[in-house]
Amino acid sequence: MTTWTDRYADRPISLTAPSGIDRGAHHRLDEAWLAAAWSHPSTRCFVVSGGQVLIDETADGHTELVMIPSFEAPLTEAHRYFLGIDEDGVSYFALQKDSLPGRMDQSARPAGLREAGLLLSARDVGLMVHAVGLENWQRTHRFCSRCGERTVIAAAGHIRRCQACGAEHYPRTDPAVIMAVTDEDDRILLGRQVHWPEGRFSTLAGFVEPGESIEQSVRREVHEEVGITVGPVEYVASQPWPFPSSLMLGFMARATSTEIEVDGDEIHEARWFSRDDLRAAFESGEVLPPYGISIAARLIELWYGKPLPTRSAA
Numbered sequence: 001m002t003t004w005t006d007r008y009a010d011r012p013i014s015l016t017a018p019s020g021i022d023r024g025a026h027h028r029l030d031e032a033w034l035a036a037a038w039s040h041p042s043t044r045c046f047v048v049s050g051g052q053v054l055i056d057e058t059a060d061g062h063t064e065l066v067m068i069p070s071f072e073a074p075l076t077e078a079h080r081y082f083l084g085i086d087e088d089g090v091s092y093f094a095l096q097k098d099s100l101p102g103r104m105d106q107s108a109r110p111a112g113l114r115e116a117g118l119l120l121s122a123r124d125v126g127l128m129v130h131a132v133g134l135e136n137w138q139r140t141h142r143f144c145s146r147c148g149e150r151t152v153i154a155a156a157g158h159i160r161r162c163q164a165c166g167a168e169h170y171p172r173t174d175p176a177v178i179m180a181v182t183d184e185d186d187r188i189l190l191g192r193q194v195h196w197p198e199g200r201f202s203t204l205a206g207f208v209e210p211g212e213s214i215e216q217s218v219r220r221e222v223h224e225e226v227g228i229t230v231g232p233v234e235y236v237a238s239q240p241w242p243f244p245s246s247l248m249l250g251f252m253a254r255a256t257s258t259e260i261e262v263d264g265d266e267i268h269e270a271r272w273f274s275r276d277d278l279r280a281a282f283e284s285g286e287v288l289p290p291y292g293i294s295i296a297a298r299l300i301e302l303w304y305g306k307p308l309p310t311r312s313a314a
Contacts, residue, residue, distance in 0.1 A: 013239050013250075014117050014293040019126025021084040021092065028155040034082060037091040043070040045080075045093040048131040049100045051242075055116050056108040063119035065128060066108050067092075074101055081134050081157030083127050094131035094157075096138060113242065117293040133242040134158070137171045140244070145169065172245045177217045178205035179251040180299035181230060183258050183272065188303050190278075190287075191226060191262070191270035199288045201271070203296045205248070218251050226270045227261030230254065236302065239295040250295045252302065275304060282309050 027033050037043060044067040046053055054066035070093065079096035086092070100110050113132060117125055134157050144151050144162035151160035151169060160169045180203050181189040190201040206221035208214060219230045236250040260270050273281065281287035289308045290297040301308050 013237055013295055013298050015113070015125055015129050015240055016237070017122035017125070019123050020086055021123060021126050022086075023084040023130070024082070025158075028082060028158055034156055037082070037085075038070050038080070038093065040091065041069065041071070042089070043091045043093065044068065045070050045073050045095055046127075046131070047074065047095045047097050047100055048128075048135045049097050051132050051136065052100060052110040052112050053116065053128055053131070054100055054108040055111045055119065062121075063116075065116075065120055065124035079138065079153065079157070081131060083130050086123065092127055094127070094134065096135050114291060114293055129240050129242060133240070133245060134171060136242060136244045141169060141172070174246045175208040175214070176205060176241075176246045176248050177208060177214055177221060177251060178203055178248050178295055178299065179218050179222065179230075179233075179253045180303055181222055181228065181253045181255050182303060183255045185274070186303075187272040187274050188278070188300065189222075189226065189228065189255065189260075189270060189272055190300075191267045193266060194264075194268040196268075199286060201269075201287050202290045202294075203299050204267070204270075205296075206266075207246075208249075214249055214251075218253055222253065222255075225263050225267045227257075227259065227263075228255050229257045231256045236299060237295065241295075248295050250299050252299070278304065 046065055046067045055063055056066050057063055073095060074097065076095045076097060081094045081096070083092040083094055113128060116128060120128065138153065138157065141160055142150060144165060144167055146167045147162060147165040149162055149164035151162045154161045158171060189204070191204050192201050204222055204225055206217065206225070208217040215233045218233050222228050222230050230253045232254045234252045236252055238250065239248045241248045258272065262268065262270050278287065282289060289310070290300065292310055297308055
């Protein structure tokens with residue numbers, strides 16, 4: 001496998017820009033240090049609930065994650081997650097709650113990553129991705145997969161421990177491949193999943209199976225979904241995708257066949273597009289561009305040669 005040179009590397013893929021946050025994993029088991037960090041006046045925290053946080057617009061037109069000093073934080077039990085420290089020594093925590101707190105000024109609003117990921121700073125996006133990933137895992141892995149007993153939170157939110165059998169469980173990350181497939185005529189292959197609305201096309205994707213390399217996964221998924229065989233595979237970049245717990249591994253792949261045969265289970269329709277075809281489809285509204293936050297948009301853009309039309313996350 002070779003690696004694709006990203007001609008737009010100066011514009012990071014959404015959710016992947018350096019956040020300036022040191023996750024400080026060595027502090028997670030140090031209860032004394034965590035207690036001191038939580039009580040420090042500079043510490044900031046925010047609430048995460050159902051994958052959403054509060055965001056707000058600043059006076060200068062920017063959007064920021066709504067954070068408060070830890071001493072103003074709403075009460076919580078064990079659902080307090082240490083996210084890291086910035087270069088100024090400020091510690092950050094997320095609080096998992098059943099609902100987001102209200103705001104007296106009514107200016108803040110709830111937002112998920114698909115919207116907030118395009119608006120927030122790299123620091124705030126990095127904190128939010130970390131928090132959303134932990135929250136989803138915590139909500140869905142409350143019981144021990146070994147003995148079935150309830151587990152408890154440890155390591156500042158990064159471990160669940162079973163007190164019955166002693167097993168430790170760690171946040172789940174599922175590797176998935178996502179690929180822009182092109183043919184010898186330099187057309188791109190885009191597909192529409194069965195549950196997607198009319199006009200929504202994107203790159204193909206799928207999960208890596210046990211005992212499978214990522215290159216094998218690219219070739220298998222493309223052949224299973226649309227009947228196309230793939231030869232050379234080039235790695236581009238990765239993107240954390242906590243919807244709910246994936247790590248998307250992006251590739252450019254070259255097809256060695258062109259006859260499409262959709263599986264009908266995952267893919268309802270697939271088409272080859274030239275650049276002129278895709279531009280005309282965007283302009284007519286026949287094809288909707290992918291959301292700018294997704295690595296799919298970057299993969300298509302690398303082939304397209306210029307930024308894609310923007311699309312709202314609404």
